[in-house]
Amino acid sequence: MRQCTPLDITPYINNRGITQANIDHHLGFISVGGCSFPLEEVPIETGLICEEIPFLFSRTDEGDNIELEGQTLSFAQVLAGQVHILGVSTNGNFFDRVQFFREGKLVRVSRLALTNFIEREPFFPQNRVALQFTHVNTRVGPKDTFKPILWHTSLDLEGEFSIDTICFEDNPSMHIFAITIESGGND
Amino acid sequence: MGEVTAYVDSNKNCFHLVLAAILERNGIHPDYAWNQAGLYYEESENHWKMTPYFESVDNCLRGVKVISEKFSCNDRLLDRLDDLLTRGQNVVVPVDIYELPYSMYYREQHNPHSIEMLRLEDGSYHICDHFFQFIGTLSRSDLKKTLDAYNSHCLPDITFSYLQISENELKLPDxxxxxxxxxxxxxxxxxxxxxxxxxxxxxxxxxxxxxxxxxxxxxxxxxxxxxxxxxxxxxxxxxxxxxxxxxxxxxxxxxxxxxxxxxxxxxxxxxxxxxxxxxxxxxxxxxxxxxxxxxxxxxxxxxxxxxxxxxxxxxxxxxxxx
Structure with missing residues (x-):
């Protein structure tokens, strides 16, 4: 039976990528130029269902996403066949290695590829549109010259494995807003 | 000319974006033009130069030439620009983003940048900023401001460029x-x-x-x-x-x-x-x-x-x- 487990990424949040115009738009830092997504267009409270996969967002004083700097995410052991991620790259289209562990042992290595949030089409074919915004917040206020996209991607672990840890590489141009682990998808 | 759209490519600088857009509009895929991947570094007392390129971009495409013209006076530059635009020639012009009203860095930050000048109409320039995905107009006074800012904060002389494509000589790499x-x-x-x-x-x-x-x-x-x-x-x-x-x-x-x-x-x-x-x-x-x-x-x-x-x-x- 298909089971989806959204991860709580709150302890790992280290970047602000969602802001409100005229309130904290100047604090957005998803790109070093100071861009961010408009809060009113992100279903922070209810979460988002994308291709029947439920995602949970987090928002703390530190921000709302994980800027990758080699973090190790630990959680209760869960069966995983697919790992679904909502995220973006900034200032380029990036891919990097992701490692999955159980009790300290490497179980699987995969590649996370995320398209730049300013692109109109997915640079990586496995990326799909999760949310497209009507504008982007910048340090000087909202701009609608481009409509940024939050991308949805799925890492296929090629089999089902119990995992309790995910290790990302040090690549601060990649940002993750939500992670959901799926098992039983092929039942 | 049909409707112009911004050329989006995260792997090109703003100058190359404009050249790529013009090539694509002329039916030449830009992938053919950028293929140099070397590496060179030299350093003098207070300056360094590092580049992956060892030949001119147009060396890679027979029949395509990047023509550059250098100006020390912006009024002369504008006269020549108007002349080229009137003849239907699109031009890549270097500007300072500090004086581009549509830019998120407007009056915030100086930085050299390149935009494509499409045509002159009713005293305003129709432009395409491929990097910022902006297609619209720039008044003559705004263009003059951004050129002057470029002189003061980027380089004292301005070199603009345009592409000359000779269909008879055009040969894609084999x-x-x-x-x-x-x-x-x-x-x-x-x-x-x-x-x-x-x-x-x-x-x-x-x-x-x-x-x-x-x-x-x-x-x-x-x-x-x-x-x-x-x-x-x-x-x-x-x-x-x-x-x-x-x-x-x-x-x-x-x-x-x-x-x-x-x-x-x-x-x-x-x-x-x-x-x-x-x-x-x-x-x-x-x-x-x-x-x-x-x-x-x-x-x-x-x-x-x-x-x-x-x-x-x-x-x-x-x-x-x-």
Missing amino acids: IEDATTIIKKNCAIMEGVLLDGMESLGSGIYGFGVIVRLIKKLDEMLSLEESAAKDLMEEMYCDIKEVAYSRDNYSAFLKRMGLGQLTSPVEEAAQCWRAASNMLLRAKVAGNHEGMKPRIFKRLERVQEQERLVVEQMENFLSVKGK
């Missing part, structure tokens, strides 16, 4: 041209130039540049933040350009039906790009000492990947030569 390009890129990386390749100067070529770059960044990131800021910005642009060259080389190889060679090239591009963004992040957010080991680790990955690229290409060339 597999033999691609093989020559691969040989040249390998030669530059190994620091042994082939017959007919021009020396770029007395600096360092290829793998040795990466070792020198780590030392240079170590020095740069040890400076006071205020003193390092402009140097970091310049170095960020240089490293990013190297990353672009690798991504474009990969796109070229795919276009030439050599997609089996691209994996290490793409990995190298990613590592260069990640290193450049780390440097930019250090510049914007501070914490230079904290970023040093992260940048150096990434550049060590660059070194490994660049060696894999040359190894793979040389294997290909030796098999092809049999």
